[in-house]
Amino acid sequence: MNLKRTLTATAALAAALQMVSAADIVGKITLKGTPPPEKDIQLDANCGKLHPDGNPKTKFFVTDGKGGLGDVFVYIKDGLTGKTFEVPAEAKVLDQKGCEYSPYVSGVQTKQKLAVHTSDPVLHNVHPTPAVAGNKESNMAQLPKSKDLEYSFENQEILLRFKCDVHPWMFAYVGVVSSPYYSVSEKDGTFKIANVPAGSYTVEAFHRKGGKVTQQVKVESGNATADFTIELKEEAK
Amino acid sequence: MDRPTTPIWIHRLAVATVLAVLALIGIGGLVTSKGAGMAVPDWPTTYGYNMFLFPISKWQGGIFYEHSHRLVASAVGLLTVILAVAIWMGDSRRWLRWFGIAAVLLVVTQGLLGGLRVTLYKDQIGIVHAALAQLFLCCVATIALVTSPWWHHYRFTPAQSRAAATLRPWFIFTTVAVFFQLLLGATMRHEHAGLAVPDFPLAYGRVWPATDKVALDKINESRIDQRDFKPITATHIYVHMAHRLGAIMVLALVASSWWMTRRNSDAPRFGRVWSNVWMGGVILQAVLGAATIWSNKAADIATLHVILGACLLGLGAAQCLALSRLASMFDHTVKSDDSRKVLKSSIESRVAAA
Numbered sequence: 001m002n003l004k005r006t007l008t009a010t011a012a013l014a015a016a017l018q019m020v021s022a023a024d025i026v027g028k029i030t031l032k033g034t035p036p037p038e039k040d041i042q043l044d045a046n047c048g049k050l051h052p053d054g055n056p057k058t059k060f061f062v063t064d065g066k067g068g069l070g071d072v073f074v075y076i077k078d079g080l081t082g083k084t085f086e087v088p089a090e091a092k093v094l095d096q097k098g099c100e101y102s103p104y105v106s107g108v109q110t111k112q113k114l115a116v117h118t119s120d121p122v123l124h125n126v127h128p129t130p131a132v133a134g135n136k137e138s139n140m141a142q143l144p145k146s147k148d149l150e151y152s153f154e155n156q157e158i159l160l161r162f163k164c165d166v167h168p169w170m171f172a173y174v175g176v177v178s179s180p181y182y183s184v185s186e187k188d189g190t191f192k193i194a195n196v197p198a199g200s201y202t203v204e205a206f207h208r209k210g211g212k213v214t215q216q217v218k219v220e221s222g223n224a225t226a227d228f229t230i231e232l233k234e235e236a237k
Numbered sequence: 238m239d240r241p242t243t244p245i246w247i248h249r250l251a252v253a254t255v256l257a258v259l260a261l262i263g264i265g266g267l268v269t270s271k272g273a274g275m276a277v278p279d280w281p282t283t284y285g286y287n288m289f290l291f292p293i294s295k296w297q298g299g300i301f302y303e304h305s306h307r308l309v310a311s312a313v314g315l316l317t318v319i320l321a322v323a324i325w326m327g328d329s330r331r332w333l334r335w336f337g338i339a340a341v342l343l344v345v346t347q348g349l350l351g352g353l354r355v356t357l358y359k360d361q362i363g364i365v366h367a368a369l370a371q372l373f374l375c376c377v378a379t380i381a382l383v384t385s386p387w388w389h390h391y392r393f394t395p396a397q398s399r400a401a402a403t404l405r406p407w408f409i410f411t412t413v414a415v416f417f418q419l420l421l422g423a424t425m426r427h428e429h430a431g432l433a434v435p436d437f438p439l440a441y442g443r444v445w446p447a448t449d450k451v452a453l454d455k456i457n458e459s460r461i462d463q464r465d466f467k468p469i470t471a472t473h474i475y476v477h478m479a480h481r482l483g484a485i486m487v488l489a490l491v492a493s494s495w496w497m498t499r500r501n502s503d504a505p506r507f508g509r510v511w512s513n514v515w516m517g518g519v520i521l522q523a524v525l526g527a528a529t530i531w532s533n534k535a536a537d538i539a540t541l542h543v544i545l546g547a548c549l550l551g552l553g554a555a556q557c558l559a560l561s562r563l564a565s566m567f568d569h570t571v572k573s574d575d576s577r578k579v580l581k582s583s584i585e586s587r588v589a590a591a
C-alpha cells in the first residue's frame with residue numbers, strides 16, 4: 001500500500017517536473033481589413049426544416065467584430081524535427097448537425113482516429129478530399145442514426161477538407177498535424193497551444209481565406225505569447 | 238426507281254433516342270452545375286440499393302440529380318441496344334449495322350466512364366465523359382438522319398450537288414470548331430472552380446484580366462460562396478477567356494457558313510433552312526453564355542447552355558453529313574456539255590447503289 005502510494009507520488013512528481021519544462025503558447029489572431037459579407041446558405045427543404053429560425057450563413061470570416069478572428073488554425077510548423085509523438089487513444093469527433101459540420105475548423109493528430117458522427121435525421125455522404133499524397137480520399141454514405149465513420153490520416157495536411165455532396169454547402173476543415181501542438185482560434189481570436197516543451201519553434205497561423213502567417217516563438221519556463229495579424233488585400237475589382 | 242428504305246419505326250426509335258440523349262446531357266449538366274457528381278458514393282449501386290429499386294423518399298438534395306442521371310442513362314443504354322438490333326434486322330446497309338454496334342460500344346464506355354468518375358474521385362474523367370456525350374449525340378443523330386424517309390427520297394440536281402461540294406468545307410471546319418468550343422466549356426465546368434471570371438463583357442473590369450499572384454489572391458480572398466469552389470488559378474482564367482474568344486470565332490464561322498449558303502443560289506433548300514436554324518441557335522447560345530455569367534452560373538441557365546451547345550454540334554454534324562452525301566452524288570470533275578450525260582448516268586448508278 002505504502003509502496004504504491006510512493007510510486008504514485010513519484011509519478012506525479014515526474015509529471016510535475018515535466019510540466020515545469022513545458023509551457024503554453026498563447027496569443028491572439030487579429031484581422032486587419034474589412035472581410036466581404038457572408039452569404040445566406042440556400043438549404044434544401046429537408047435541411048431547411050432543421051433550421052426553423054432561418055438559414056445559416058457561410059463562415060469564411062468568424063470574427064468578434066473587434067478585430068479578433070476565429071477559426072484560424074495555429075500549429076507548430078517547425079522545430080520538432082526528430083521527435084515522435086504518441087498517438088492519442090481517444091478519437092476526435094466531427095458532428096453533422098442541421099446539415100452543417102461541427103466544428104467547422106478543427107484539428108487531429110496524424111494517425112489519430114477521427115470519428116464522423118451524424119445527429120441529423122437526413123442522410124449525408126462523408127467525403128474527405130485530401131490534397132496531400134498518402135491521405136486517402138473516400139466517399140461513404142451515412143444514414144440517420146447509423147454508427148460513426150472512422151478516419152485517420154497518415155500525413156500532415158493543413159487543412160484537409162470534408163464535404164457532403166448531397167448538400168453542396170456542407171464542409172469541414174481539419175488540420176492534420178504530426179504533433180499534438182495545434183489549436184483553433186476562438187471567435188475573439190485567442191488560441192492556446194498547450195504543454196509545449198521548451199525550445200524554439202516556427203508557429204504558423206492559417207486562415208482559409210486570409211492565408212498564412214508564421215513567426216518564431218521561444219518557449220522557456222513561462223507561457224510564450226505569439227500574436228498574429230492576418231491582413232486582407234484590398235477588395236478585388 | 239426503287240430506293241431502299243428503312244422501316245419508319247426504326248427512324249422514330251432513333252429520333253426518340255436522340256431526344257433521350259439530349260435529356261440525359263441536360264441532367265448530366267445539372268449534376269455538374271449542382272456539384273452533385275459524388276452525391277451517390279457507390280456505383281453501380283445507389284446507397285447500397287439496386288439502382289432501380291432505390292426508394293424515392295431518399296432522392297434528397299444532390300442525390301436527386303445524380304440518381305436521375307443514372308436512371309436516364311440506363312434508359313438511353315437500353316434504347317441504343319434496341320436501336321442497334323433493329324437496324325441489324327431492318328436495314329440492309331452494312332456500314333449502318335456496324336455503326337449501330339459502335340453506338341452501343343460508345344454508350345457502354347460512356348456508362349463505365351461515369352462510374353469511374355464516381356469511384357476513382359477524378360474530376361478529369363468528367364471532362365472526357367462530357368466530351369464523349371457530345372460525340373454519342375452526333376452518333377445517334379447520324380442514325381436518325383440516315384434512317385429518315387427524307388434521306389431515302391429527297392431528290393437533288395447536279396447544280397445542288399456542286400453547291401454542296403463548295404459549302405461542305407465551311408461546315409466541316411465550323412463543326413470541328415464547335416466541338417473544340419464544347420471541349421473548352423466542359424473543361425471549365427469540370428474544374429469545379431465556379432466562375433473564373435465573374436463579369437461580362439469585361440473581365441474583372443478590364444479587357445484582359447490580370448493573372449499575377451497578387452490579383453489572384455485578391456480574387457480568391459473576396460470570393461464568398463456557399464459552395465467551396467477551388468481557388469481560381471491563372472489557368473482557370475485562361476480557359477475561361479479562351480472559351481470567350483472561341484465563342485467569337487464560332488459565331489464568325491457559323492455566320493460565314495450561313496452567308497455562303499445564302500449567297501449560293503444553288504444551295505439546296507435543306508441547307509438553307511438548317512443553316513438558318515444554326516445561325517439563330519448560335520446567337521441564342523452566345524446570349525445564354527453571357528446569361529450564365531450574369532446569373533453567377535445559375536444551374537438552369539448553364540444547363541440550357543450545355544444542351545443547346547450539344548444541339549448545335551449535332552446540327553453541325555448533320556449538315557456535314559448531308560452535304561457530303563449530296564456532294565458525292567455527282568461527279569464534278571467532268572465539265573462542259575458532256576457533263577449532263579455523265580451526271581445523269583451517275584445519278585442512276587448512285588441511286589441504284591444506295
Ligand SMILES: [Cu+2]
Pocket residue numbers: 099123124125164165166167170
Ligand atoms: Cu449532407
